[in-house]
Amino acid sequence: MADDKQFYSKPFIVxxxxxxxxxGLMFGYDIGISGGVTAMxxxxxxxxxxxxxxxxFAREDNYCxxxxxxxxxxxxxxxxxxxxSSFFASKVCTKYGRKQTMxxxxxxxxxxxxxxxxxxxxxxxxxxxxLLGFGVGFGNEAVPVFLSEIAPLNYxxxxxxxxxxxxxxxxxxxxxxxxxxxxxxxWGWRLxxxxxxxxxxxxxxxxxxxxxxxxxxxxxxxxxxxxxxLQKIRxxxxxxxxxxxxxxxxxxxxQVKNPFKKLAQPSSRPPLVIGMLMxxxxxxxxINAIMFYAPVLFQTVGxxxxxxxxxxxxxxxxxxxxxLVSIKTVDKFGRRALLLQACCQMFITQAVIxxxxxxxxxxxxxxxxxxxxxxxxxxxxxxxxxxxxxGPLGWLIPSETFPLETRTTGFAFAVSSNMFFTFxxxxxxxxxxxxxxxTIFFFFAAWILVMGLFVVFxxxxxxxxxxxxxxxxxxxxxxFWKKYMDCDHxxxxxxxxxxxxx
Ligand SMILES: OC[C@H]1O[C@](O)(CO)[C@@H](O)[C@@H]1O
Numbered sequence: 001m002a003d004d005k006q007f008y009s010k011p012f013i014v015x016x017x018x019x020x021x022x023x024g025l026m027f028g029y030d031i032g033i034s035g036g037v038t039a040m041x042x043x044x045x046x047x048x049x050x051x052x053x054x055x056x057f058a059r060e061d062n063y064c065x066x067x068x069x070x071x072x073x074x075x076x077x078x079x080x081x082x083x084x085s086s087f088f089a090s091k092v093c094t095k096y097g098r099k100q101t102m103x104x105x106x107x108x109x110x111x112x113x114x115x116x117x118x119x120x121x122x123x124x125x126x127x128x129x130x131l132l133g134f135g136v137g138f139g140n141e142a143v144p145v146f147l148s149e150i151a152p153l154n155y156x157x158x159x160x161x162x163x164x165x166x167x168x169x170x171x172x173x174x175x176x177x178x179x180x181x182x183x184x185x186x187w188g189w190r191l192x193x194x195x196x197x198x199x200x201x202x203x204x205x206x207x208x209x210x211x212x213x214x215x216x217x218x219x220x221x222x223x224x225x226x227x228x229x230l231q232k233i234r235x236x237x238x239x240x241x242x243x244x245x246x247x248x249x250x251x252x253x254x255q256v257k258n259p260f261k262k263l264a265q266p267s268s269r270p271p272l273v274i275g276m277l278m279x280x281x282x283x284x285x286x287i288n289a290i291m292f293y294a295p296v297l298f299q300t301v302g303x304x305x306x307x308x309x310x311x312x313x314x315x316x317x318x319x320x321x322x323x324l325v326s327i328k329t330v331d332k333f334g335r336r337a338l339l340l341q342a343c344c345q346m347f348i349t350q351a352v353i354x355x356x357x358x359x360x361x362x363x364x365x366x367x368x369x370x371x372x373x374x375x376x377x378x379x380x381x382x383x384x385x386x387x388x389x390x391g392p393l394g395w396l397i398p399s400e401t402f403p404l405e406t407r408t409t410g411f412a413f414a415v416s417s418n419m420f421f422t423f424x425x426x427x428x429x430x431x432x433x434x435x436x437x438x439t440i441f442f443f444f445a446a447w448i449l450v451m452g453l454f455v456v457f458x459x460x461x462x463x464x465x466x467x468x469x470x471x472x473x474x475x476x477x478x479x480f481w482k483k484y485m486d487c488d489h490x491x492x493x494x495x496x497x498x499x500x501x502x
Contacts (some may be wrong), residue, residue, distance in 0.1 A: 019206030026168020036178025081133025107136035109200035117194030172316030239245035275398030283421035286444030322387035342389030354441030
């Protein structure tokens with residue numbers, strides 16, 4: 001029996017998961033903070049005086065109060081930056097490892113936060129936000145892959161979902177901060193933006209403490225080191241099976257010189273299409289219309305400033321606790337069951353919110369007390385179902401379906417799809433609400449129907465399937481995806497086995 005001291009202790013292993021998941025906290029905080037900050041008068045007065053004036057005097061049109069492209073640019077510039085940087089991040093992640101990629105992310109975060117908190121003009125504000133976006137691009141690429149690779153096989157799903165759990169905690173912290181600092185005039189918004197420095201610094205320090213994943217070490221030729229870390233994190237010397245699997249996967253990965261080419265081959269289509277669509281659909285649930293603009297949304301339907309911030313804190317709490325449900329259930333009920341149940345709940349809630357706003361706001365111009373409470377309750381029910389389904393599984397499924405040779409590059413496509421559509425919704429939502437009015441909720445409901453059908457017909461169950469067996473056990477058995485397997489070709493059009501693409 002080996003000396004126990006040579007292994008990492010259990011608390012240290014859990015600490016490593018949590019340190020990595022702080023990347024999610026940063027992302028969530030950035031998501032949650034912008035809606036509250038753009039609802040603060042001091043902030044609007046300093047950077048967007050015209051919008052401030054519109055907000056004060058244009059009471060007659062509830063839907064269009066905050067429709068201003070520049071305010072939306074503040075929120076959405078981060079996502080464009082993240083979109084572009086995730087491809088650079090995938091290269092860094094393969095070449096220098098997951099740990100170094102997280103360190104780079106924390107560096108971007110720290111500089112971005114400093115610029116934002118000290119901003120004296122719009123340029124500083126937007127440049128800071130773009131740097132935060134680079135941080136998100138690097139962090140969101142490295143963290144889910146790190147968690148999936150470092151987690152023991154039997155609770156990989158739960159460990160991976162720590163990322164999304166921390167996203168939701170970040171959003172909640174941001175909502176709480178917004179609620180309290182809105183009283184501090186005129187610099188409350190600086191505090192709100194500056195407090196993002198806390199998780200950024202935690203990630204920075206943590207990046208020195210955690211080991212890299214055995215997969216990444218082995219892939220980068222550090223076989224002995226990879227083996228030792230594997231023994232330490234599994235707390236046993238009997239790791240030969242897993243070690244050999246990783247070495248085999250890494251040999252296959254080395255045969256692939258150009259992961260983009262490999263991704264263009266038919267056999268990569270199932271994970272690529274599914275990985276990207278999971279993220280696209282996640283955004284088309286309308287979740288970020290709620291998350292970014294919850295305070296604005298509640299003001300729009302007639303809540304006072306404090307009440308609307310408080311309602312978003314409640315939504316934040318629902319989001320966190322419902323994500324815990326998915327950690328408990330994802331490996332028991334499976335991915336499909338969670339996604340389909342949520343589609344039903346989300347469809348009904350979006351549609352009913354649309355009906356209430358359509359009928360009530362049209363006749364009275366603002367919501368009655370009871371209707372307003374019902375809307376908040378419906379929003380909570382909507383967020384609840386999102387949080388145990390499309391939220392975490394949007395990250396989990398892409399992280400478990402790509403083979404090692406295309407993992408970081410394929411995952412970058414998934415991350416950037418998320419960022420692109422987060423950007424689109426952030427940029428377009430206020431204008432859409434202004435033009436489509438309450439019908440926007442029917443727009444999202446229609447998408448939810450489409451994604452439900454997609455799950456029924458095209459999403460195979462991946463619960464309890466080892467990553468390296470996806471091709472055999474999932475794709476080759478699926479009525480639709482099987483036709484893409486075993487028909488890869490080289491540059492001369494000759495058929496090649498689907499693993500090898502020099
Ligand atoms: O919890 C909600 C949040 O989760 C995400 O979907 C990321 O998975 C964000 O886009 C959203 O704001």
